[in-house]
Every structure is written in structure tokens, then in C-alpha cells.
Amino acid sequence: MSTVDAARTDRISVWRRRYHRKGYLYILPAFLLFAFMVVYPIVRSLYLSFFDYSIIEPDSMRFVAFQNYANLWTKTANHLPLWNTFYFTIIFVPPFVAFSLVLAVMLHAVKRGSVLLRTMIFTPVVVSMAVGAVMWALFYNPQFGMAQTILGAVASCLNGVWGWFGGGKLLVVPDAGMLGDPAWSMIAVAIMCYWNGVAVNVILYLVGLQRIPDELYEAAVVDGAGAWKRFFHITLPLLKPTIYLVVLLSLIGAFKIFGQPFIMTAGGPRDSTLTFVMRLYKLAFQYGKFQLGYASALAYSLAVVTFVATLFLRRLNRPVE
Amino acid sequence: MTVERKTSSVTLWLILFAIGITNVIPFFWVLSGSFKPHYAIHAGKIWPWQSYEVRNVDAQGKPLAGPEAAAGQAPREYNTFDNYSNVTAQLTGLPTYYFNTFYLAAAGTFLSLFLGSLAGYGFARFKFRGNRLLFMLLLLTIMLPAEVTLIGRYELMFQFRLFDRIMGLLIAYVAGSLLLIIFIMRNVFASIPEDLVDAAMIDGAGTWQVFWDLMVPVGRNGLAACAILTFIGIWNEFLFALTFTSLDKVRTLPVGIYMLQEQFGLFNSGMLFATVLLSFLPITIVFILLQKYFVSGLSAGALKQ
Numbered sequence: 001m002s003t004v005d006a007a008r009t010d011r012i013s014v015w016r017r018r019y020h021r022k023g024y025l026y027i028l029p030a031f032l033l034f035a036f037m038v039v040y041p042i043v044r045s046l047y048l049s050f051f052d053y054s055i056i057e058p059d060s061m062r063f064v065a066f067q068n069y070a071n072l073w074t075k076t077a078n079h080l081p082l083w084n085t086f087y088f089t090i091i092f093v094p095p096f097v098a099f100s101l102v103l104a105v106m107l108h109a110v111k112r113g114s115v116l117l118r119t120m121i122f123t124p125v126v127v128s129m130a131v132g133a134v135m136w137a138l139f140y141n142p143q144f145g146m147a148q149t150i151l152g153a154v155a156s157c158l159n160g161v162w163g164w165f166g167g168g169k170l171l172v173v174p175d176a177g178m179l180g181d182p183a184w185s186m187i188a189v190a191i192m193c194y195w196n197g198v199a200v201n202v203i204l205y206l207v208g209l210q211r212i213p214d215e216l217y218e219a220a221v222v223d224g225a226g227a228w229k230r231f232f233h234i235t236l237p238l239l240k241p242t243i244y245l246v247v248l249l250s251l252i253g254a255f256k257i258f259g260q261p262f263i264m265t266a267g268g269p270r271d272s273t274l275t276f277v278m279r280l281y282k283l284a285f286q287y288g289k290f291q292l293g294y295a296s297a298l299a300y301s302l303a304v305v306t307f308v309a310t311l312f313l314r315r316l317n318r319p320v321e
Numbered sequence: 322m323t324v325e326r327k328t329s330s331v332t333l334w335l336i337l338f339a340i341g342i343t344n345v346i347p348f349f350w351v352l353s354g355s356f357k358p359h360y361a362i363h364a365g366k367i368w369p370w371q372s373y374e375v376r377n378v379d380a381q382g383k384p385l386a387g388p389e390a391a392a393g394q395a396p397r398e399y400n401t402f403d404n405y406s407n408v409t410a411q412l413t414g415l416p417t418y419y420f421n422t423f424y425l426a427a428a429g430t431f432l433s434l435f436l437g438s439l440a441g442y443g444f445a446r447f448k449f450r451g452n453r454l455l456f457m458l459l460l461l462t463i464m465l466p467a468e469v470t471l472i473g474r475y476e477l478m479f480q481f482r483l484f485d486r487i488m489g490l491l492i493a494y495v496a497g498s499l500l501l502i503i504f505i506m507r508n509v510f511a512s513i514p515e516d517l518v519d520a521a522m523i524d525g526a527g528t529w530q531v532f533w534d535l536m537v538p539v540g541r542n543g544l545a546a547c548a549i550l551t552f553i554g555i556w557n558e559f560l561f562a563l564t565f566t567s568l569d570k571v572r573t574l575p576v577g578i579y580m581l582q583e584q585f586g587l588f589n590s591g592m593l594f595a596t597v598l599l600s601f602l603p604i605t606i607v608f609i610l611l612q613k614y615f616v617s618g619l620s621a622g623a624l625k626q
Contacts, residue, residue, distance in 0.1 A: 019447070019528075020447045020448045020449050021447075021449055022447060022528050023443040023444070023446070023447025023448070023449040023452065024443070024447075024449055025443070026439045026440060026442050026443030026447070026528075026532070027439070027440040027443035027444060027455065029436050029439060029440075030436040030437060030439060030440035030499050030503065031440070031455070033436065033492070033495060033496050033499065034459075034496060034499060034500075036477075036492075036496070037470075037474065037477070037492055037493055037495075037496030037497075038462055038470060038496050038497070038499075038500075039458075039462070040473060040477070041469075041470040041471075041472070041473025041474045041476075041477065042462060042465060042469055042470055042473065043473075044472070044473035044476065045469050045470065045471075045472045045473045048472060048473075055475075055476065055479075103337075103340065106333055106336065106337055107337060109330070109333060110330065110333055110334055110337060111330070112330075112334075113334060115612075116338075116341075117334070117337045117338060117341050118612070118616075119609055119612060120338075120341030120342065120344055120345050121337070121340065121341050121344055122608075122612065122615075122616070123344065123345060123348070123605060123608065123609070124344055124345075124347075126553070126601075126604050126605055126607075126608040126615070127601045127604070127605065128556060128557035128559075128574065128575050128600075128601075128604075129557055129559055129575065130557070130559050130574070130575030130576070130578055130579050131574070131575065131578055131597060131600045131601050132601075133579075134578050134579065134581075134582045134593075134597055135347055135351055135597050135601070136347070137582065138351070138354075138590070138593065138594065138597070139347055139350065143363055143365065144362050144363055144364070144365040144367060144590075146346070146347075146350050146367070149365075195344065195347070198344075203616055252466070255466075256466055256468060258559075258560060259559040259560065259575075263579050263582070277468055277560075280468065280471075281560070281564075284471070284472060284475070285475075285564060292472050292475070292476070295471075295472055296472045299466075299468045299469045299471065299472065300469060302466055302468055302469075303465050303466055303468075303469050306464070306465075306466055307464055307465075310464060
């Protein structure tokens with residue numbers, strides 16, 4: 001290699017280095033903001049979670065190691081929010097994931113007049129959570145709410161049929177409304193969340209369904225496979241990644257449930273809808289003590305649970321080798 | 322064979338139509354309730370075909386026992402649009418909430434799109450030292466729920482006098498939306514063919530020109546999806562808006578309507594119905610007109626996992 005060539009490669013490599021260094025300039029503004037409003041708060045919350053700290057008495061800040069985390073199990077006040085969140089996840093996620101899948105498969109099969117159907121099914125997603133919650137609180141009102149009327153009709157139907165067989169009352173309509181009765185309140189919240197969020201799932205499923213090549217179905221029809229067989233042997237296996245994604249998003253959403261019960265019931269009746277994040281919020285901002293350290297520990301516990309769930313689902317989702 | 326197929330698709334359509342109707346019934350219920358006076362709503366007469374006994378009402382739409390009860394106010398019959406005129410006359414906060422929310426969503430979307438696509442370009446097109454490491458840092462934080470930042474940000478709001486300021490919420494929202502935009506735009510920009518960039522550079526374009534005149538126009542679909550996603554996210558955000566504000570003038574629509582529910586729920590349901598309707602109507606109409614773009618935006622959000 002001649003010296004001229006060497007000098008040339010040198011010049012090029014200097015130019016290249018200078019060029020690539022410009023990348024820092026492009027990411028800098030975003031990173032400054034990110035460091036200020038995301039990284040710092042995350043680190044600060046982690047730090048605070050090991051302290052007994054209230055913003056109104058910053059001088060009495062005290063290192064308590066894992067005390068705040070231990071409170072999660074030792075303080076009985078935390079058990080009900082934990083259980084409520086778990087209960088919500090159980091009653092919300094499976095139907096949410098399954099119904100929206102059925103809905104998406106049906107929507108995918110409809111060729112004509114699907115614009116109207118899609119508009120009707122997707123519209124609730126644009127209603128902001130808070131507005132939807134206020135709307136559904138009216139809908140559940142024991143005095144004039146439509147949900148009460150519907151539930152009443154369903155109850156009289158069921159009870160009528162059951163009574164005909166000689167049974168007692170199968171379904172009792174709560175006098176205080178669905179939101180006012182501890183046995184019903186979480187179910188009522190879950191129905192609102194389903195209504196508000198189903199479109200997101202359906203859209204994700206529809207994207208997944210469009211990726212499945214039509215030839216597979218055509219081949220299956222030639223082989224004489226019926227609709228059920230095609231669903232279980234083509235649609236479900238090929239949709240698996242999307243299903244995992246929807247399960248993951250729904251799970252994370254369920255763990256973090258806050259606004260809907262906060263607006264509709266404020267955690268009542270008898271704390272039956274007091275969820276984990278609501279407990280966090282109340283500890284930090286509503287009980288008047290501003291226990292920011294304690295609340296941070298709860299936030300990090302939530303992060304750990306979410307993280308574990310994500311890893312677990314990723315593992316399940318790994319393609320079989 | 323064809324006949325069988327046709328009947329099954331009609332059945333399918335009807336089933337979906339029924340599901341769709343149950344989905345939109347709450348909207349129509351609120352719509353028709355918003356035209357009824359408080360006492361009719363509380364008597365359960367909400368649908369237009371349910372008649373109620375028209376009573377004389379005062380200016381707020383509350384029933385009057387007699388002229389003397391109104392303290393000099395002449396009673397009159399309830400008018401269909403009373404709830405709306407009362408909302409516009411009394412709930413002076415509502416336009417403020419609307420303005421705040423729209424301002425935050427629009428400015429927040431614009432800013433985070435700008436900063437986010439700059440960073441996405443930086444990550445996608447430059448091989449500087451630490452590129453991967455910094456990107457992994459982003460990846461790590463996206464796994465954490467936003468609640469983890471709540472306490473730290475709350476303190477920051479006080480330290481930097483951003484509490485009860487629109488600016489505080491704006492900064493928090495932009496920072497929160499950046500991640501997803503960087504992710505999506507990095508993928509979009511990385512998929513733009515190298516030849517295009519080389520051609521532009523041979524023509525003498527600098528990195529900024531490559532970004533502004535090549536990357537942004539070519540990646541506009543991705544940008545549109547990001548814009549919709551960010552806009553909806555900010556428009557709906559509740560927890561941070563609730564925590565970082567206490568004054569009426571900085572309230573957003575979600576927090577505002579939450580507060581209104583507490584104030585007016587028992588005292589005048591008709592007004593609450595009208596307020597709820599006014600809060601969802603504009604965005605719903607925009608959605609129905611731009612449905613296609615909304616759907617593509619929402620599905621792009623799935624990329625983040």
C-alpha cells in the first residue's frame with residue numbers, strides 16, 4: 001500500500017469519525033429532557049423507597065432499608081388493595097383477551113359493510129378514560145342508570161326460568177347499584193374498562209390476522225377442513241405472537257388500574273375497588289402525610305411485578321426449537 | 322355452497338351489529354339524557370320516547386313549587402336546550418379545560434415528535450460510541466411503569482416551580498412520549514435505503530438537510546402514526562394531570578370532568594349529562610372522520626413491545 005493511499009484512508013476515517021460523531025448532537029436534546037424527567041425521577045424514586053420520607057417534613061428523613069417493601073406484607077392495610085388488584089386482573093384479563101379475539105376474527109371475516117361495524121366497535125376507544133368513567137358512573141346510577149334497568153331485566157328473566165324449575169332467586173339486583181355494592185363494584189369497573197379498551201385489542205388482532213396468508217385457508221378448504229378446524233389449526237397458532245402481546249398489554253394495564261375506579265367509586269364501597277396504584281396515590285397525596293418513600297416502594301414493587309410478568313410471557317412466547 | 326356462505330355472513334354481520342349497538346348505546350343514552358331536566362332524569366325518564374310531566378323550573382332547571390319559591394324569579398317551562406345554556410353560562414371552566422387539553426396535546430405532540438425523530442435519526446444513522454448502550458438504557462426504562470416516575474417528578478415540579486403550571490405538565494408529557502417515538506422512528510429511519518442518503522450527500526446535503534428534506538418526508542407515515550398515538554395519550558392522561566395541578570385554570574379535561582362530577586352529580590344531573598356529551602363529542606367526530614389513520618396509529622403502538 002502506498003503512502004498516498006494510506007493518507008487517503010486516514011482522511012476518510014477522520015471524516016467518518018467526524019460524521020458519526022454528529023449523532024450525539026441529534027440525540028442530545030431528547031436525552032437532556034429524558035435525563036431530567038425520566039432517569040432522575042426513576043433513580044430518585046428508587047432512592048426514596050429505602051427511606052421514611054415525607055415531603056412536608058424533609059428533615060425527618062430516615063433510612064429504613066427494606067422496611068417500606070416489607071410493609072407490603074406486614075401491614076394489613078396493603079393486603080386488600082393487593083387482593084383487589086389481583087381480583088380485577090383475574091376477572092378482567094381473560095374475558096378481555098378472549099372476547100376481543102372472537103370479535104376480531106368475526107370482523108375479519110366480514111367483507112361488506114364492515115366500515116359501519118368497525119366504527120361502532122372502535123368508537124369507545126377515543127373517549128378518554130376519565131370521561132368514560134364519569135359516563136359509566138351515570139350509566140350505573142341506581143336511580144336512573146340504564147345498567148340497572150338491563151340488570152333488572154336479565155335478573156327477572158333468569159329468576160323466572162330458574163323459578164320455573166323450582167329454584168330460588170338466582171340473581172339479585174343490588175339496590176345501591178352495581179357500583180354501590182361491594183360484590184358488584186369491581187365487576188362494574190371491569191365492564192367499563194372492557195368497553196373502553198376492547199378496540200385496541202381488536203385492532204392489534206386485526207393487524208395479526210391480515211398477516212396470515214389466504215393461501216393457507218384455501219389449502220385447508222381444499223383438504224376439507226371446517227371453519228372450527230381452520231380456526232384452531234391455522235388462525236390460533238399463527239396469531240400466537242399477537243395473542244401474547246395482547247395478554248401482556250392487558251396484564252400490565254390491569255396491574256396499573258387506577259383512574260377508572262378512582263373516578264367511579266373513589267375506592268369504595270367498603271374499599272372493594274381500592275386498587276394497588278390507588279393505595280399508592282392515597283399514601284402519597286391524599287392521606288395528608290405525603291409518605292413519598294413508602295409510595296415509591298409500592299411503585300417499585302409494581303415495576304418488579306410488571307417486569308417479571310413481561311419476562312415470563314416473553315419466555316412462553318419463544319418459538320419452539 | 323354459496324347460499325350457505327351468504328346466510329352465515331349475514332348472521333355474522335347481524336351479530337357484530339348487535340355488539341356494535343351495545344358498544345354505542347351509552348353514547349346515545351347520554352345524548353338523550355342531556356336534553357332532559359334534572360327531575361326527569363331522576364325519575365328514570367331518559368330516552369326521548371319516555372314522557373315525563375313537565376314542571377316549571379328555575380334558571381338552573383330545578384323544579385319550583387310555586388312562583389314565590391323562586392324568590393322573584395318567574396317560573397317557566399323547561400326548554401330542551403336548558404342544560405346546554407346552563408353549562409355554557411355557569412361552567413366557565415369547561416372552555417379552559419378544553420383549551421388546556423388541546424394545547425397540551427398539540428404542543429406536546431409537536432415537541433415530542435420533533436425531539437423524538439431527531440433522536441431516532443441520531444440512533445438510526447450514526448455509529449457513534451455508546452449508541453447501543455444509550456439505546457439499551459431507553460429500552461430499560463420503557464419496561465418500567467410510568468407510576469415509578471410519579472414521586473420523583475412530583476418533587477421536581479416543586480423544585481423547579483412547575484407545579485400548577487401548564488409548562489410542567491408539558492415537559493412531563495413530552496419526556497414521557499419521547500421513548501415510543503424514538504423507538505418507532507429509529508426503525509423507520511433505519512429502513513430508508515442507504516443509496517438515497519448517499520445520493521443526497523453527493524449532492525452536497527449536510528446531515529440536517531438529509532434529516533429534514535429526506536428522512537422526514539420519507540418517514541411521514543411513521544410520523545403520522547406517532548402523532549396520533551401521542552396526541553391520544555396526552556389527551557387522555559389522568560394521573561399526572563391530577564397530581565401536578567390544583568388550580569382550576571391549569572386543569573385538563575379529564576381532571577376537570579372528574580371534579581365536575583363531584584360538584585354537579587347530585588345537584589344537577591342534566592348539566593352533568595350535557596358536560597359529558599360536550600367532552601366526548603368533538604374527539605368522537607374527529608375519530609369517525611379520520612378512522613383509518615387512528616387505526617394505523619394505534620396498531621403502530623404495538624411495535625413498542
